[in-house]
C-alpha cells in the first residue's frame with residue numbers, strides 16, 4: 001500500500017500518446033477512488049447519497065455501478081453511525097473511505113473521530129491501525145446557506161492521530177486522495193468545494209506520481225515575501241502575487257497541501273530566503289491554523305525575519321449568510337494589504 | 349456468588365409444576381409497559397373519503413382548504429424565485445402541504461414549533477411573515493424572525509438536531525407550570541440520526557409535552573426509506589421508547605390535523621410524547637440543486653399526483669356541497685394575492701449592512717471583534733471612495 005500509482009504505469013504510458021482532456025477536481029477525486037477500489041478490494045466507499053446519486057457533488061459518480069452497492073454504499077443518514085461503522089470495518093481489515101456530505105454535518109461524527117478514529121492506534125500500542133479516509137467538502141464561496149460553508153480544519157488539526165490534507169489543484173486532488181487511501185493512518189481529506197469545478201488539462205490516464213502525505217509545494221517562485229496557504233486560498237494567493245508584481249513585490253506562494261504533518265522544511269527554506277511571510281486561510285484567525293503556522297515560522301526562522309509573520313484569515317464570526325460572505329472571505333485585496341504591512345522597517 | 353445462590357433458592361415452584369430447572373425470568377424483571385396500546389395503526393389513518401369525515405367541522409375543512417391552496421401557491425412561487433436567483437435554495441413541500449398545514453394548525457398560539465429546513469410552510473401557516481420565513485433561504489440572514497415572538501425555533505439545517513431542543517423547551521415549560529406543547533418536525537432521513545433517538549428517549553422518560561412529527565416523503569435526498577430503516581414503519585419506533593406511535597395518511601389534511609390535535613391534547617394534559625409518522629411524497633426534487641431523475645422513476649411521481657392533498661380535500665368538499673366554483677376562485681385569488689405580494693417584496697434587494705457581521709456574535713462585542721469591525725469599516729470606506 002505504499003506506491004499508490006503502480007497499477008497505472010502502463011496506463012500512463014498508453015495515455016501519454018493521447019491529449020489530456022480537461023478534468024475537474026471532482027472528476028479527479030472520483031478517479032482516485034475508482035483506481036484505488038480497482039486495485040484493492042478492501043477499499044470501500046460509503047456515506048449519504050454516495051451510491052445511486054453519486055454524491056451531492058457527484059464525486060462518487062459511477063462507483064456503485066462499477067463496484068456494486070457493497071463497495072460503494074448509501075448509508076442511513078447518521079454521521080456518527082457512518083464513522084463508527086467505519087471503525088469496525090477498519091478493525092476487520094477494510095479501508096473505508098467515508099464521505100461527510102458537508103463540513104458542518106460532520107460534527108455528529110466528532111465523538112467517533114476524536115475518541116476512536118484518532119486514538120485507536122495509540123490505545124492499542126499499534127495493534128489496531130485505522131486506515132480510514134474521511135472526505136469532507138469544506139469552506140465557503142459557493143453561496144451556501146448556513147452550515148454549508150464551515151472551515152473546520154483547526155478542529156481536526158488539534159487532534160493528535162489524524163492526518164489533515166487538502167488539495168488545491170486537480171492533479172493534487174488525485175494524488176493526495178490516492179495517498180490518503182494508501183495511508184495506514186486516518187486522514188481527514190478536506191475538499192475545497194469552491195474548487196470542485198476548477199479544471200486542468202490533467203489526464204486520468206497519466207496521473208502525476210503520488211507523493212506520500214506531508215509535502216508542501218512551491219506554486220510560485222518569488223523573493224520578496226512568502227505567502228503560506230492551502231486549499232481554497234491558493235488561487236487567491238496566486239492572483240494576489242500576480243497583482244503584487246505590478247507594485248514591485250515578487251511573492252512566493254506555498255501550497256501546504258498537508259496541514260498535518262506539517263512541512264516545516266519547505267516553508268522555512270522559503271521564509272529564510274524571502275525574510276517575510278503571510279499566512280492566508282479562510283477559516284477564522286483566532287486559534288486558527290495560521291496561529292500554529294506563524295508560531296512555527298517564528299520559532300524556526302526568527303533571525304531571518306524582516307517583519308512579523310502576519311495572518312490573513314476569515315473574521316472570528318460564525319460563517320455569515322451567503323449575501324455577506326464576500327466580506328468575510330479573505331480576498332486578493334486583504335492579502336495585498338498584509339503584504340504592504342510587511343514593509344516593517346519603514347513603519348517602525 | 350452467595351447472594352446469587354440464595355436468590356435462586358428462594359424461587360418456589362408450586363407442587364406438580366414444571367421441573368425446577370425450567371427457565372424463569374430474572375427476579376427483578378417485569379414488563380414496564382404493555383406495548384399493544386403503543387403500536388401504530390395497521391394502516392395510515394384516513395378520514396377523507398371515509399365515514400369518519402362526517403364528524404369533521406365544515407369550517408375546519410374550509411380553513412384547511414384555503415390554507416392548502418395558499419400553501420401550494422407559496423411553494424410554486426418560492427420555487428420560481430430560486431429560478432430567478434432570488435432565493436439561494438428552496439426545499440419545496442409541494443405534495444406535502446397537508447402535513448405542513450395540518451400540523452401547524454393543531455397548535456395553540458402559546459405552543460412552539462421546531463421546524464426542519466424544509467418546513468417554511470408550517471411556519472407561514474402558523475402566521476409568520478412569508479418573507480421573514482425565507483430569509484435563511486434567500487441568504488441575507490440565518491433566521492429572519494425572533495423565535496420568541498412567534499414561538500418558532502430557527503429552521504434547523506443540521507438534521508434532527510432541533511428535536512432535543514423541543515424536548516428541553518417542553519420540559520422547561522412544564523417545570524414552570526405552563527401548559528405549552530412543542531411540535532418537532534423531522535424528515536424520514538432525520539430519524540436515523542442519533543439526535544432523534546436521544547430526543548425520543550428523553551421525552552418519554554421525562555414525559556415531556558412534545559409531539560414528534562415525521563414527514564415520510566419517501567426519500568432523504570436520493571436514499572429511499574428501505575435503505576434508511578428496516579423497521580415496519582417509522583411510527584413503530586415509538587414503542588421502543590415507551591410512547592405511542594401513530595400512522596397517518598400525510599396527504600389527508602383532515603387526518604393529519606386530527607392525529608396531531610389528539611397528540612397535542614395528550615401532551616398538554618400530561619400524557620407525554622407521541623411519535624406521528626405521516627406517509628406522503630416529495631413531488632419536487634430535494635432542492636433546485638438536485639436531479640431527482642437519477643434516483644426515482646417518473647411513474648412514481650405520477651402515482652402520487654393522483655393522491656394530491658388538494659385533490660383529496662377538494663373532492664370531499666365538492667361532494668358535500670361545501671365548495672363550488674366561486675369558493676374555489678376565492679381561495680385561488682387569495683393565494684394569488686399572497687404570491688404577488690411575496691414576489692414583489694422578494695424582488696426588492698434586501699438592504700444589508702456588512703457591519704452586522706460583528707453585531708450578534710456575543711452579547712457584548714469583544715475587543716478582538718471591534719478591531720476586525722474597524723478593519724472592515726475601513727475596507728468599505730475605501731470601496732466607497734473608489
Ligand SMILES: Cc1ncc(C[n+]2csc(CCOP(=O)(O)OP(=O)(O)O)c2C)c(N)n1
Pocket residue numbers: 048077079101105108466505506507534535536537538539565567568569630634
Ligand atoms: C446532520 C446532517 N447531515 C446531512 C445533512 C445534509 N442533508 C440535508 S437534507 C438531507 C436529506 C434529508 O432527508 P429527510 O430527513 O428525509 O428530509 P426531507 O429532505 O425529505 O424533508 C441531507 C442528507 C444535513 N442537513 N444534516
